[in-house]
Amino acid sequence: MEIDRRSLMKGMLASGALLALGPPPWIFADSPARRPKHCVLLLGGADADDVFAYGARAACAGRTYDLQTVTLKGGLLAGTDRVSKLLEQSRGARLIAVMDDASSVVFLELVRTAGVRLLSMGTHACSSDSSYPLRHAWATTSLAHSAGGLLALHSIQRQGSFSITESFLQEPLDVRAPASWSAPGFSSYRSGEADAMHIHCSGLALSDGRELLDAGTAEGWTPIPPQVCEQETVPWRSDRWVESVGYVVAASALDVDSVRESCSSRAFVHRSRTGERVQPAERFVSFVMDI
Amino acid sequence: MASRYIALPKGVSEKAFDAAVEDFRQVLGEDNVLTSADQLAPYTKTMMPVAESDHTASAAILATTVEQIQKIVGICNKYKVPVWTISTGKNLGYGSAAPAERGQVVLDLHRMNRILEVDGDLCYALVEPGVTYRQLYDYFQEHKLALWLSVPAPSAIAGPTGNTLDRGVGYTPYGEHFMNACGMEVVLANGEVLRTAMGALPKSNTWQVFKWGYGPYLDGIFTQSNYGIVTKFGFWLQPAPPVYKPFQIQYQNEGDIVEIVEIIRPLRIGGVIPNSVVIAHALYEAALKAKRSDYVSGPGSISDEAVSQLIRDHKMGLWNVYAALYGTAEQVDVNWKIVTEAFGKSGKAKFLTEQDVGDDPQFGYRAALMRGGMDLREFTLYNWRGGGGSLWFAPVSQARGSETLKQMSLAKRILAKHGLDYSGEFIVGMRDMHHILDVLYDRTEPAMTKAAYQCFDELVTEFSALGYGSYRTNTAFMDKVADTYGPVQRSINRTLKKALDPNGILAPGKSGIRIR
Numbered sequence: 075m076e077i078d079r080r081s082l083m084k085g086m087l088a089s090g091a092l093l094a095l096g097p098p099p100w101i102f103a104d105s106p107a108r109r110p111k112h113c114v115l116l117l118g119g120a121d122a123d124d125v126f127a128y129g130a131r132a133a134c135a136g137r138t139y140d141l142q143t144v145t146l147k148g149g150l151l152a153g154t155d156r157v158s159k160l161l162e163q164s165r166g167a168r169l170i171a172v173m174d175d176a177s178s179v180v181f182l183e184l185v186r187t188a189g190v191r192l193l194s195m196g197t198h199a200c201s202s203d204s205s206y207p208l209r210h211a212w213a214t215t216s217l218a219h220s221a222g223g224l225l226a227l228h229s230i231q232r233q234g235s236f237s238i239t240e241s242f243l244q245e246p247l248d249v250r251a252p253a254s255w256s257a258p259g260f261s262s263y264r265s266g267e268a269d270a271m272h273i274h275c276s277g278l279a280l281s282d283g284r285e286l287l288d289a290g291t292a293e294g295w296t297p298i299p300p301q302v303c304e305q306e307t308v309p310w311r312s313d314r315w316v317e318s319v320g321y322v323v324a325a326s327a328l329d330v331d332s333v334r335e336s337c338s339s340r341a342f343v344h345r346s347r348t349g350e351r352v353q354p355a356e357r358f359v360s361f362v363m364d365i
Numbered sequence: 366m367a368s369r370y371i372a373l374p375k376g377v378s379e380k381a382f383d384a385a386v387e388d389f390r391q392v393l394g395e396d397n398v399l400t401s402a403d404q405l406a407p408y409t410k411t412m413m414p415v416a417e418s419d420h421t422a423s424a425a426i427l428a429t430t431v432e433q434i435q436k437i438v439g440i441c442n443k444y445k446v447p448v449w450t451i452s453t454g455k456n457l458g459y460g461s462a463a464p465a466e467r468g469q470v471v472l473d474l475h476r477m478n479r480i481l482e483v484d485g486d487l488c489y490a491l492v493e494p495g496v497t498y499r500q501l502y503d504y505f506q507e508h509k510l511a512l513w514l515s516v517p518a519p520s521a522i523a524g525p526t527g528n529t530l531d532r533g534v535g536y537t538p539y540g541e542h543f544m545n546a547c548g549m550e551v552v553l554a555n556g557e558v559l560r561t562a563m564g565a566l567p568k569s570n571t572w573q574v575f576k577w578g579y580g581p582y583l584d585g586i587f588t589q590s591n592y593g594i595v596t597k598f599g600f601w602l603q604p605a606p607p608v609y610k611p612f613q614i615q616y617q618n619e620g621d622i623v624e625i626v627e628i629i630r631p632l633r634i635g636g637v638i639p640n641s642v643v644i645a646h647a648l649y650e651a652a653l654k655a656k657r658s659d660y661v662s663g664p665g666s667i668s669d670e671a672v673s674q675l676i677r678d679h680k681m682g683l684w685n686v687y688a689a690l691y692g693t694a695e696q697v698d699v700n701w702k703i704v705t706e707a708f709g710k711s712g713k714a715k716f717l718t719e720q721d722v723g724d725d726p727q728f729g730y731r732a733a734l735m736r737g738g739m740d741l742r743e744f745t746l747y748n749w750r751g752g753g754g755s756l757w758f759a760p761v762s763q764a765r766g767s768e769t770l771k772q773m774s775l776a777k778r779i780l781a782k783h784g785l786d787y788s789g790e791f792i793v794g795m796r797d798m799h800h801i802l803d804v805l806y807d808r809t810e811p812a813m814t815k816a817a818y819q820c821f822d823e824l825v826t827e828f829s830a831l832g833y834g835s836y837r838t839n840t841a842f843m844d845k846v847a848d849t850y851g852p853v854q855r856s857i858n859r860t861l862k863k864a865l866d867p868n869g870i871l872a873p874g875k876s877g878i879r880i881r
Contacts, residue, residue, distance in 0.1 A: 151741040154521060176652070176747040179412070183455055183522050186407035186462060187475055193403055195410065197753050199809045202662045209809035213410065213417065215402040237809075243371050243409065243421070244402035288811040355658035357751035364403065 112140040113327060114164055114365075116157075118173035118181065119149030122198075122316045122358040126172045129320025132310055139328060142167075150177035154184060161188040164365045170327045171361040172320070178359035191364040193219040194326065198319050200356045206286065206343070207350055208236035208315055216244040217334040219362060221326035223255045226342035227308045228318040230259065230276065233351040237286060241339040255333040255340075256303030264337070266294035272337045277345035287341050304333045316356060327362040371402050372421040374446050374468040382423065385444040389426050389470075392436045397427040408454075408471050411463045412755040413841045414806065414818040420463035420840065422449070425471040431596050435556045437472065438594070441870040442554070448472040449872050450594050452494035452527035455519045457744070458755040458803065459531070460840030465874035472594070481597065482573070485510045488602045489547060489573040494526040494595060499739055501525070511605040514737035515539040521739035526598040530588050532837060534792065534799070536734045538639035538691060539603045541794060548572040549584055550597035554866035559583075559593065573599035589837070590858070591872035592865045603737070606691040610701060611732040613717040614708055615682025619669075621713055622684055622773070622791070623766030628707050629686075629793050630764045637700050640735055642688040644769075645790040647672060647681045649803070652749040653726045653742065654679040657786075666781045682715070687731040746788060752807025754814060756821050760833040764798045772800050775827060780804070783820035784813065799836060825849065840874070847877025 115130050117123040127143065134141045150157060150173065161184060169190075173181050175197075185192060194214040200207055208229065214220050222240040229236045254262055254272060263280050265271040271290070275283040280295060312318050326332065373382055389398045399405060400423075408422050426448075428434050441448055449469040454462030464471055478495035483504065490501065498514055499521035505512050515535030517528050529542040539545045551559045562578030563571040576582070587593050616625060625644055632638045648667070651657075655678070660671040676683055690697045690704070708714040722728040726742055733740035747755060758776075762768040769791055777787045780802075789802040802824070806817035818841075825835065825842060829849035838846040847855055858878045862869065869880035 151744060154741070174748050175751045175753055176744045178753070179457060179744060179747055180519075180522065180741055182407060182410055183457075183461075183519075186454065187522075189404075190407065191401075191403035192406035195406070197809050199752055199807060201658065201751075201807070203664045203807075204810050204813075209807075211809040213406070215406050239809075241417070243406055245368065245371070286811065288815055355656070357748075359753070 112142065112167055113324075114160070114167045114169045115141055115143045115324075116160065116169060116171040117143065117145045118171060118177050119146050120172055120174040120177070120358040122356055123172060125314055125316040126320035126358070126360070129312060129317035129322075130170055130324035132312075132317075133321045133324035133328060133330070137328060149174065150180050154180065157181065157184055158188070161185070161190060161365055167365050168327055169361070169363050169365050170324055171363075173359050173361070175357055175359060178361070181361070185361075185363060188365070193362040193364065194221065194323075194360075196221070196319070196323065196360040198316075198358055198360065200315065200353050202355065206235045206237045207353065208234060210236070210238045210319070212238075212240040214240055214242050217242055218329070219326050220332055220334070221322040222340060222342055223306050223333050224308070224322045224325060225318060226260075226274065226344070227257055227306055228311065228322060229315065230257065230344055231308070231311060232313065232315065233346060233348055234353070235277075235346045235350060236342075236344050238342040239287065239339070240341070242337070245338060253333060254298045254303045254335050256300065256305055260342070262298040262303065263295045264298050265290055266296065270337045272298065272335050272340040274340070274342045276343070277347055278343060282345070283341070283343045286343060289341070306333055315353070316358075319360065323360045323362060370400055370423050371405055372418075372423045372468045374423055374470065375466065377444065377446055377468070381444050382446065385440055385446045386424060388440045388443075389424070389437065392433055392440070393426055393428060399425040399427075408462050408473075411461050411840075412458055412753060412808075413460065413839050414754060414756065414808070414814045414821070415841045417463070419467055420460070420465070421467050422464050422471045423468045425473050427473045427476050429476050431550070431552060431558060434472075434552045434594055434596060435558070438552060438554055438556050438870065441470075442868050445868055445870065446470055447870050447873050450474065452530075453497055453522065453524040454527070455523040456527070456531060457519060458757040458839065459837065463840065465840040465843065465872065469872070477596070480504055483508070483510065483512070483602075484573070485512060487574055488512060488604055489599060490525075490602055491548070491573055491597060491599045492525060493597060495524065496526070497522060497524045502737075502739055513537060513539075513603040513605050515542060515545070515603065516734065516737050516739070518734070518741070518743040520734065520741060522741070525600055526595060529598065529600065530595060532588055534641065535737065536640060536643065536731075537603055537737050539601065540641045542600070543588055545601040546584060546599065547574065547576050547601055548599035549587060549595050551587055551593035551595050553593050554868070554871050558596075586861065589876045591875040591878055592861060594871065608694050608697045609689060609691055609736055610697050611687070611689040611719065611728075611735050612704075613722070613728050613731070614686040615715040615717065616684040616686070616713055617676070617682060618713075619683060619773070620770065622769045624711060624713065625684060625686055626764060626766040626769055626791070626793065626798070632704065632707060633764070633793055633795055637703050638688045639691055640689055642686060642793040643731065643790055644793070645685045645687065646787060647676045647683050647685070648749065648786055648788045649746060649790050650681070650685065650727050651675055651679075652745045652747075654681070657749050657751075665784045667786045681727065685727070687735065689732075689735040746803060746805070749788060750786065750805040750807055752809050752813075754806035754808045754817055756804040756817060756839055757837070758802040758804060758821060758824050759835050759837050760800050760828045761836050762798050762800060762833055764793050764796055768798065769800075772828070772833065775831075776800070776802055776824065779820060779823050779827060783816040783823075785817065785820055843874060844877040
């Protein structure tokens with residue numbers, strides 16, 4: 075007895091979806107310049123869903139992309155069938171997703187099984203158990219999909235300390251390009267190691283930033299001269315940090331240009347001098363991927 | 366010039382790896398050899414407090430046949446490229462799908478997912494490694510087979526081959542999964558295919574019914590090891606009982622666990638309670654009902670007072686005992702009387718059955734798992750602290766009440782020292798207990814991430830010094846745990862490795878086993 079119906083069904087569904095949507099633009103090429111024909115926003119049942127979606131929609135406003143929203147009632151842990159089908163039937167789409175921590179773990183497993191290309195995964199937290207109440211940690215495939223610089227500019231507008239870290243799986247292809255990010259109030263540094271890290275500090279010294287991030291030794295750090303720096307602009311603002319995250323995640327998903335630093339990881343750290351703004355505890359995980 | 370790969374195997378040049386990748390593509394086809402960063406990112410994410418760059422794969426390759434795997438090991442031997450095999454890769458909190466060492470090639474067998482045989486009379490199945498529990502569950506429903514699975518917490522998305530090979534457990538009477546394994550097919554590092562025990566006879570029909578065969582019993586050396594690639598796996602299934610009665614017993618004080626275990630042991634060994642009994646601390650299940658931030662502000666572990674408040678607010682036990690009775694109505698009635706009398710003597714126990722709890726999620730997911738149902742809600746515990754950090758610590762002890770308090774107080778002390786909560790449960794097998802702790806931490810917080818690493822290291826050190834060995838561990842601590850079992854065991858494991866895999870191409874580092 076040999077049974078392989080499930081695979082057969084999967085194949086039929088996937089080929090059906092392809093016929094319906096047409097072949098995705100990046101299916102035969104592996105270029106970082108892939109642009110999606112349409113985007114899907116998956117709200118996975120996190121408390122942050124609605125506010126995140128406001129920000130994501132703001133980033134999409136005025137663009138040619140069609141942003142389809144899918145809401146997962148009851149969350150992913152109540153059942154995985156709907157997400158599995160969504161992944162099968164949305165071939166060719168770029169997916170932006172927001173989940174709670176628990177659902178994100180299972181979601182990533184479904185994503186791998188579905189053969190999805192994962193562009194970034196961000197863990198976002200606002201909590202009182204840290205000296206930096208707002209924290210964002212991104213694992214990003216390449217500099218092309220980074221969102222940290224834009225989020226730093228959004229976050230600096232609000233009261234309160236924050237930290238943003240980004241690690242890039244793909245090394246910069248052109249290490250000769252000395253580009254670096256800058257913004258008023260930030261001082262920028264580069265580690266001298268082969269896989270360079272950049273730290274951008276505001277309101278604190280490099281040594282404090284390094285200590286906070288548990289980032290390497292004290293030696294080998296050099297300031298990044300302003301002439302190699304580029305600035306990003308903030309075309310839209312929100313007072314709500316979750317909404318800002320929704321905006322920058324969607325902006326990165328839509329390939330909005332950001333300053334692409336020549337580094338394998340980077341961090342933005344800001345210490346507020348005017349006290350912390352009390353905000354409710356909130357946690358969620360964001361994803362950007364090509365299905 | 367940056368490499369075209371996100372990582373390279375240790376000691377392998379880019380040129381040699383190019384050639385290996387090209388050979389993999391010849392065997393598997395272009396689409397089944399993944400080397401780009403966005404394809405490999407889902408294979409890289411772990412929940413461990415170490416840099417993900419330590420566990421970054423150089424490539425992932427997807428095989429669907431035994432013949433392909435035989436060719437793959439040939440290529441790996443030729444270029445000395447190590448492969449890290451996963452079946453479904455759902456080893457959450459133990460390393461997920463990421464390889465043990467940077468640069469290893471992930472051999473992903475999730476598409477090798479045929480259910481080869483299910484025998485409803487003899488109650489067994491033979492499957493390929495990518496078959497998930499959900500596939501089998503659906504198959505039983507579709508074919509109206511009165512068979513039950515035994516599943517671990519990732520249930521639907523995980524599969525029997527990987528879980529059993531890592532010696533995972535479930536919650537039904539068949540919950541000790543390796544005990545219910547029967548027959549394997551294994552591709553060895555030299556490309557030969559071994560069928561264990563009765564499977565070695567070409568015309569045998571007893572491969573899935575008699576484990577031992579003739580001569581040394583070999584199946585065990587292919588679990589928690591790297592001596593071969595299991596491509597077919599047989600295991601036994603539980604016939605669906607006419608009556609199933611799950612129940613919960615709540616206790617309100619930490620010290621009550623001594624009484625609980627002393628009552629359970631004779632019921633387990635005597636067969637009155639046939640499944641592994643779970644004794645879950647309130648914090649293991651709290652996230653189903655509450656947020657940590659409602660009870661804790663600021664750094665440090667949660668206080669005992671806050672835990673007391675939590676269990677009052679949500680009508681939880683501090684200890685929550687879960688077990689079930691299976692059989693005919695008469696058998697279940699008799700055993701229920703024995704259970705209630707045994708637990709009722711002291712007056713501390715509060716019994717809850719399905720009729721008492723309605724749709725309570727805490728009871729609901731346990732009841733589903735104890736019948737081999739598909740339910741992922743146990744992972745809600747990842748919302749308790751949040752931040753994506755999880756390390757399972759799994760020391761084994763005797764099933765004695767005195768062991769529980771000793772282990773719990775030691776664990777609580779070490780966790781509190783590092784500012785972390787005790788989220789644990791004891792699972793009473795027959796004569797043993799698995800003490801399962803999830804060291805939950807926030808990966809957005811570098812200081813807490815560092816503390817989690819130190820905490821886990823200290824847990825392994827202190828528990829093993831008292832004779833409590835871990836039955837399983839994550840890929841960042843495999844060498845450390847292997848060391849606790851002593852140099853002779855490590856040496857024998859290495860001797861076997863050199864004999865069976867002289868180039869060390871199969872999952873080097875798994876359980877601390879390498880050729881040198």
